[in-house]
Amino acid sequence: MADPASNGWPAGKVFDAATQSFTYDDLVFMPGLPNFESSEVDLSGHVTKNLKLRCPVLGSPSDTVTGPKMAIELALHGAMGIIHANQSVESQVNMVQAVKRFVSGFILEPFVMSPTQTLADLDKLKETKGVSSVPITHDGRLGGRLVGIVTARDTDLCEDRSECLCTVMTENIVTAKEPLAFAEAIDILKREKVGKLLILDAQDRLVSMVTRSDLKKVRDYPEMSRDLSGKLLVGAAVPAKEGQPDEARANALAEAGANLLYLFGDGVDAQLELIQRLKVKYPSVELLAGPAASVREAKRLVQAGSDGVVAGTGCDVGGDVEAPKAVALGRGEATMVYEVAFYVTRNFALPVCAAGVRSSAQALVAMGLGASSVILREPLAGATEAPTGGTAAPPLHHPHSLVSATGVRYGSSRAWERQVTVPRSVAMQVPHRSQVKAFLMYFFSGLQKGFRQIGFRNLQELHVALEKEALRMECRLPYGLQLREACIQAKRNSEFPLVAPAWSSLR
Known part of the structure; x- marks a missing residue:
């Protein structure tokens, strides 16, 4: 009961x-x-x-x-x-x-280069793909043995663009071993204060990468899906x-x-x-x-x-x-x-x-x-x-407060191009x-x-x-009917502003 x-x-x-x-x-x-x-x-x-x-x-x-x-x-x-x-x-x-x-997350197919390639090759990759930092493997392929990484910091001051990547690459690299969750990878980036985290398998072969740009997005949008x-x-x-x-x-x-x-x-x-x-x-x-x-x-x-x-x-x-x-x-x-x-x-x-x-x-x-x-x-x-x-x-505007049943204003407070007046008792859904x-x-x-x-x-x-x-x-059935009718009339008036309903002049 x-x-x-x-x-x-x-x-x-x-x-x-x-x-x-x-x-x-x-x-x-x-x-x-x-x-x-x-x-x-x-x-x-x-x-x-x-x-x-x-x-x-x-x-x-x-x-x-x-x-x-x-x-x-x-x-x-x-x-x-x-x-x-x-x-x-x-x-x-x-x-x-x-x-x-x-949000890249784990970059499963990062661009990879070999030690014998030149800075000119990296410049071409940057022009076509917008990539300025690449990991270096022994054979220049994903899944190869990692030997270093080249970033913009390593190449910006080099004048000879025919120089091989092996001479400018950084060999002391921060890496992590899979299996690894994305949250764990972000924690390592924070702790080591690096821009790139390279993920290796059990045989030290490159399998993926995580970047600092994603760390910033996770910081700015902690609720992201x-x-x-x-x-x-x-x-x-x-x-x-x-x-x-x-x-x-x-x-x-x-x-x-x-x-x-x-x-x-x-x-x-x-x-x-x-x-x-x-x-x-x-x-x-x-x-x-x-x-x-x-x-x-x-x-x-x-x-x-x-x-x-x-x-x-x-x-x-x-x-x-x-x-x-x-x-x-x-x-x-x-x-x-x-x-x-x-x-x-x-x-x-x-x-x-x-x-x-x-x-x-x-x-x-x-x-x-x-x-x-x-x-x-x-x-x-x-x-x-x-x-x-x-x-x-639809260019509708409610001259009064746009408040939902929970008491929260969710409409724009600025007047729109056309203005339509509706009864105060009706909470317009705009x-x-x-x-x-x-x-x-x-x-x-x-x-x-x-x-x-x-x-x-x-x-x-x-x-x-x-x-x-x-x-x-x-x-509260009458309220629902009144609201629906008011919305229909307001939309009709916005499309044909010279044909105004009788209640449009009410305050």
């Missing part, structure tokens, strides 16, 4: 008794009794079964949101980007590789439509080093078959599938071998709106997330990613209904790191026009404050409370 002193209703009663679906804005959680600070809240959550992020946010695989710049910036701040598929395979592969190169080799995490989208599953694209992206493949489609057999083949061919690559608007779709995706499921509709995550999804567009996002998460987490112990999230308040609701991560589209479309440079964001770093700071701060207000330190506690009916909530 529930505590008679508790307020609100458990999620089960809210959704089982409802005759209509709910959006994120239709639900509000009852406050808890926190005895901790919001800075103590741990936001880490799983995107897939084996992929966990410190900040459970994915950049939408839309061509107006996630390119290489956005993916790099998200990964540096503990989140992750999914490179869009609205381009050629070669272009998408190049974007994935650009993200992986930003990295794989075991120290490189940034990045995902890539792969369309899987009926009759044309893009398996060649998936294979190329997996070979390029993508940590996650998001296979988006409408639940057709081609999507399921592609999941099955990829799990056999690339078992180390995580597969995220969706979007699933119903439990039936989610069940098929999970049974095919997906490591995680996206709950939502095609338009929420940058994909095309297929016919089955168009029918589901009338359903509220909160209902889709709750039903899919309830089934998937309890029957398969897999995480669910929520689509359609536009603020930290909505992210809190999605996670409280069972999601472990969220996909952001509109809030990131106006960032300067987006492929459009922020021009894709795209953020600034660097994505600034938006993420406010977004994560708002999410932490929301966790504190309802009394939970981390996502695990929140999901346990949801299952045990300790998390209570109430419905």
Whole structure:
């Protein structure tokens, strides 16, 4: 029996008794009794079964949101980007590789030269590849016996460029033996105060290298999302439509080093078959599938071998709106997330990613209904790191404070090109026009404050409370309808500024 002193209703009663679906804005959680600070809240959550992020946010695989710049910036701040598929395979592969190169981690294929080569040869390498420091092996190949290293400090003052590298190289080298974790390599760089750390095998053969530039990035971005080799995490989208599953694209992206493949489609057999083949061919690559608007779709995706499921509709995550999804567009996002998460987490112990999230308040609701991560589209479309440079964001402006339900301002305070006045009672969800770093700071701060207000330190506690009916909530359906209508009217007014709705003159 529930505590008679508790307020609100458990999620089960809210959704089982409802005759209509709910959006994120239709639900509000009852406050808890926190005895901790919001800075103590741990936001880490799983995107897939084996992929966990410190900040459970994915950049939408839309061509107006996630390119290489956005993916790099998200990964540096503990989140992750999914490179869009609205381009050629070669272009998408190049974007994935650009993200992986930003933080080198263990450089598994460093440029190597032999002792008999000259400074002129090193100058040519610097002109073509931008490399000024190279290890020297006895045969000039990776895997050869290490004999020295040549850096810019050794060559800058040499006037005779025909001089052999063996005469200028440094033979006293700081090395380490594999197996070695990236964190251990960084510790050695700090302790020895060197710019390059060469990694050798048991036979003293060169196998990889770590540089000081990565040490600086680790210092500046301690929360960055990295794989075991120290490189940034990045995902890539792969369309899987009926009759044309893009398996060649998936294979190329997996070979390029993508940590996650998001296979988006409408639940057709081609999507399921592609999941099955990829799990056999690339078992180390995580597969995220969706979007699933119903439990039936989610069940098929999970049974095919997906490591995680996206709950939502095609338009929420940058994909095309297929016919089955168009029918589901009338359903509220909160209902889709709750039903899919309830089934998937309890029957398969897999995480669910929520689509359609536009603020930290909505992210809190999605996670409280069972999601472990969220996909952001509109809030990131106006960032300067987006492929459009922020021009894709609708030019909306709220003249009053832009405050989410958790009490955190996340919009720009500067007036935009066109101004649209909306009722004070409506908290407008507007795209953020600034660097994505600034938006993420406010977004994560708002999410932490929301966790504190309802009394939970981390996502695990929140999901346990949801299952045990300790998390209570109430419905506010008229608010959600008012908000949605206001957003539609504001967007319409921004496109046709001479046709202003009647309430636009209210203050």
